[in-house]
Amino acid sequence: MEGFATAAALLAxxxxxxxxxxxxxxxxxxxxxDLFTQNAAPFxxxxxxxxxxxxxxxxxxxxxxxxSLPVGVLLxxxxxxxxxxxxxxxxRLTLNVLAGVPTIVIGVFIFSLIVVGRGQSGIAGALGLxxxxxxxxxxxxxxxxxxxxxxxxEGSMALGASRTRxxxxxxxxxxxxxxxxxxxVAVARAAxxxxxxxxxxxxxVATAVTTDPRQAMATLPIVIFSSSESPDPHAQQVAWAAAxxxxxxxxxxxxxxxxLSAKTRRxxxxxx
Amino acid sequence: xxxxxxxxIIDSMSDDVSQSESTEADVVGEPGLALARSQAxxxxxxxxxxxxxxSGRRVVFGLEDVSVSYSGMVAIRDVAFDIHENLATxxxxxxxxGKTTLLRSMNRMNDLIQGAEVAGRITYHxxxxxxxxxxxxxxRRRIGMVFQRPNPFPKSIYDNVAFGLRIHGMKDNLSDRVxxxxxxxxxxxxxxxxxxxxxxxxxxxxxxRLCIARALAIEPDVIxxxxxxxxxxxxxxxxxxxxxGVLKNDYTIVIVTHNMQQAARVADMTAFFxxxxxxxxxxxxxxxVESGPTSDLFIRPSDPRTEAYVTGRFx
Ligand SMILES: Nc1ncnc2c1ncn2[C@@H]1O[C@H](COP(=O)(O)OP(=O)(O)OP(=O)(O)O)[C@@H](O)[C@H]1O
Ligand SMILES: [Mg+2]
Numbered sequence: 001m002e003g004f005a006t007a008a009a010l011l012a013x014x015x016x017x018x019x020x021x022x023x024x025x026x027x028x029x030x031x032x033x034d035l036f037t038q039n040a041a042p043f044x045x046x047x048x049x050x051x052x053x054x055x056x057x058x059x060x061x062x063x064x065x066x067x068s069l070p071v072g073v074l075l076x077x078x079x080x081x082x083x084x085x086x087x088x089x090x091x092r093l094t095l096n097v098l099a100g101v102p103t104i105v106i107g108v109f110i111f112s113l114i115v116v117g118r119g120q121s122g123i124a125g126a127l128g129l130x131x132x133x134x135x136x137x138x139x140x141x142x143x144x145x146x147x148x149x150x151x152x153x154e155g156s157m158a159l160g161a162s163r164t165r166x167x168x169x170x171x172x173x174x175x176x177x178x179x180x181x182x183x184x185v186a187v188a189r190a191a192x193x194x195x196x197x198x199x200x201x202x203x204x205v206a207t208a209v210t211t212d213p214r215q216a217m218a219t220l221p222i223v224i225f226s227s228s229e230s231p232d233p234h235a236q237q238v239a240w241a242a243a244x245x246x247x248x249x250x251x252x253x254x255x256x257x258x259x260l261s262a263k264t265r266r267x268x269x270x271x272x
Numbered sequence: 273x274x275x276x277x278x279x280x281i282i283d284s285m286s287d288d289v290s291q292s293e294s295t296e297a298d299v300v301g302e303p304g305l306a307l308a309r310s311q312a313x314x315x316x317x318x319x320x321x322x323x324x325x326x327s328g329r330r331v332v333f334g335l336e337d338v339s340v341s342y343s344g345m346v347a348i349r350d351v352a353f354d355i356h357e358n359l360a361t362x363x364x365x366x367x368x369x370g371k372t373t374l375l376r377s378m379n380r381m382n383d384l385i386q387g388a389e390v391a392g393r394i395t396y397h398x399x400x401x402x403x404x405x406x407x408x409x410x411x412r413r414r415i416g417m418v419f420q421r422p423n424p425f426p427k428s429i430y431d432n433v434a435f436g437l438r439i440h441g442m443k444d445n446l447s448d449r450v451x452x453x454x455x456x457x458x459x460x461x462x463x464x465x466x467x468x469x470x471x472x473x474x475x476x477x478x479x480x481r482l483c484i485a486r487a488l489a490i491e492p493d494v495i496x497x498x499x500x501x502x503x504x505x506x507x508x509x510x511x512x513x514x515x516x517g518v519l520k521n522d523y524t525i526v527i528v529t530h531n532m533q534q535a536a537r538v539a540d541m542t543a544f545f546x547x548x549x550x551x552x553x554x555x556x557x558x559x560x561v562e563s564g565p566t567s568d569l570f571i572r573p574s575d576p577r578t579e580a581y582v583t584g585r586f587x
Contacts, residue, residue: 085386151423155483158381159436159490160413169435174426267426270472 020247027244030237035245040206040223046234050242052209056122056217060201061191063126063213064133069183071130072137079138080145081167092142099135103195106131111199120201122213128196136186137179144178145171147268177264181257188253192246194221202226220246324565325540329356332494332524333378334395340373343387347373348558350392353543360516360525362535362566365545365581370558371528372420374545375496378526379415380408413440416487418497422479424471424486429454429463432471432482436490449489457485458515477508484515488523495519497527501534513538532582535566542566544578 034049041048075095079088110128115121148171156166172179197219204216206226211217220242227239333355340347348370355361363371373382380401382388394401401411413436424432433450436442442449450467454460459481463474471482480500487495497516501509516525516538529535535542543563549556562575573579 149423151419151421152425154381154384154419155423155425155486156435157384158379158412158417158419159439159486160409161436161439162409165439169439170425270426 023240023243023247026237027240027242030241031244035238035241039208039218040227040238041234042207048234048238050218050220050223050238050245052204052206052218053220053223053242054245055209055211056204057191057219057221059211059213060122060126060197060217060219061129061187063123064129064190065183065187067126067130068133068137068186072134072182073141073179075134075138076141076145077167077172079142081163081171092139095135095138098131099139101131103128103132103193104198107196107199110196115200120199120203120216122201122210122215122217125197125201125217125219126213128200129190129193132193132196133186133190136189137182140182140185141175141179144175144182144264144268147178147265148174149268174268175264177260177267181260181264184253184260185257188250188257191253192221192250194225197222198225324568325359326354326356326565329359330397331355332357332397333526334393334398335374336395337392338374338377338394339391340370340377340382341389341391342373342385346555346557348545351545351560352392353560353563355524355526356541357524358520358522359540360520360527360538361541361543362539363526363528363543363545364530364532364535365558365561366547367530368556368558369545369547371545372498373558375417375498375526375528379417379494379496380411381417383408413490414492415494415496416490416492418480418483418487418495418500420499421503422476422483424474424479424482426470426472428468429471429474429482430467433485433489436486440490442490453485453489454482456488456519457481458511458518459485475508477504477511480504480508480512481515484512484519488519492523494524494526497525499528499530502530509534532570532584536570539566542569544569544573544575544581546577546581 034047036049036054037051038047038049039052040050075091079091083091106128110124110131114124114127118124152170152174153166156170157163161169201216201219202222204210204218204222206218206223224239224242224246227235227242230236230239331354335351335353335355338351339349351374363375365371376382377390378394378396378401382390390402396411396415400406425435427435430450433453434446437446437449451460451464454463459478462478463469463482466473471479474482480503484495484500501512504512513534516527519525520540527535527538529539541564544561545558546561547556548559562569562573562578568574569578570582573582
């Protein structure tokens with residue numbers, strides 16, 4: 001049993017290592033300044049970069065975070081501080097289901113809701129990503145809110161603070177580290193999502209930077225997806241380099257998130 | 273002397289209050305009388321003869337057939353006695369007899385527990401604590417609470433004390449008020465140079481005194497303490513006990529304790545609770561066995577259960 005478990009763990013590590021190494025090997029040669037300062041080269045020409053895709057991904061993910069962060073945190077607060085037990089359970093279940101919905105389905109949903117009739121846009125893509133981020137942020141925030149010792153709640157209420165006041169002045173400040181962490185992890189996850197963008201934000205001007213989210217914008221996952229299918233070897237090189245950048249962002253985000261999360265836990269534990 | 277308005281939570285009930293306010297004024301006005309009174313207090317504290325400690329004092333809490341239940345399970349039932357002004361009243365009794373439950377009903381902290389219910393009547397200065405129109409938040413402002421384990425907020429020492437002041441808009445002379453509260457809680461000298469440091473950097477005993485300062489800052493009338501020293505070492509425990517002895521000059525204090533010596537040392541009045549099993553259902557719930565001047569309970573207990581408990585044969 002232990003042998004199998006160890007083997008499975010080794011296998012997981014090996015898969016990650018193989019992915020990282022192969023992406024690094026293929027992407028590294030194209031990793032130069034041009035990559036970050038140029039847009040896709042017209043067909044047939046060499047070079048080109050992913051400036052527009054980086055800018056597009058940053059804008060779209062920021063919009064998605066601006067939507068999902070307040071909603072997710074409010075949901076978590078409602079669940080832990082205000083909702084009756086049964087309602088909280090129901091909301092928790094809903095969030096779990098939402099987290100499990102295939103991302104392509106989310107893409108189709110946004111497509112039918114917004115894109116049909118209005119056309120693709122950065123905002124449509126951001127809405128799709130925000131649906132992916134929402135359960136991540138809400139569940140992680142709820143977890144850290146539950147870590148806040150109830151003795152602090154009681155201490156505040158015993159001084160004549162209302163529940164709302166207690167949440168704002170005691171609970172949120174204590175939990176803020178955990179909420180930041182949850183957001184970082186969710187951002188890293190959303191930055192790499194491709195499926196929700198396919199129908200909502202994939203037809204864009206490849207050779208120019210778009211900063212207006214009312215139009216479709218280039219994004220890293222979509223550029224990787226389309227360039228890697230290109231017969232042009234330069235475009236394929238750029239795709240590998242873009243993949244390397246994306247993996248680096250996601251990895252760093254997750255690691256920073258982990259470290260911060262451990263730190264927050266320690267801090268909250270001290271208050272117990 | 274504590275002179276802020278101690279009248280009811282809403283303005284309606286103040287008749288008996290204004291009466292006794294004048295007695296207080298007399299004491300302040302006549303140094304001789306004040307001296308006599310403090311000497312009388314000393315005599316009482318030593319458990320010696322003289323009038324019983326509660327005579328001539330206003331009733332702060334009136335408990336009338338109070339029962340508290342959690343989701344229908346009765347935790348403590350049919351409690352009836354009075355708690356008097358400017359005295360320290362101890363709740364003692366074996367674990368699970370409902371001391372904490374009763375204490376938390378007295379500032380409506382039990383409102384926060386789903387399923388907790390209070391039957392009977394608890395009056396505060398004659399007014400029903402659970403009556404319509406009584407604001408639980410205002411109740412808790414007047415009736416402060418200190419918990420079993422120190423629970424400072426993970427904020428600076430200063431912000432801990434200023435917390436309640438800010439909530440209640442008592443922001444004039446904020447620093448003075450903070451200093452005053454810390455002095456009152458006998459903590460000022462230890463923390464005056466590090467007010468901006470985290471409260472979590474204090475020792476357990478200091479944290480507990482900080483929690484007392486935090487409660488004092490908003491100028492309550494009563495302080496409820498639930499085994500405030502049980503998580504502390506003997507030295508810190510003595511510091512808290514000394515503090516209770518001083519604070520009761522200005523506040524009414526109710527203190528839950530497991531420690532008989534502590535009750536004997538700090539409390540003027542003591543209520544002893546026990547656990548009874550219902551004859552029919554076999555459900556166990558807490559009951560009040562006996563209450564009165566501490567010296568009576570310890571020296572002349574009128575119930576054999578009290579005697580057994582205070583002499584350590586049971587409990
Ligand atoms: N939140 C709660 N929900 C349900 N039952 C409770 C709750 N708090 C206390 N009880 C029950 O009420 C009874 C009295 O408990 P309480 O904590 O008031 O006793 P206590 O006298 O303070 O005990 P101790 O000396 O151990 O602190 C116990 O049977 C306990 O199980
Ligand atoms: Mg208790």
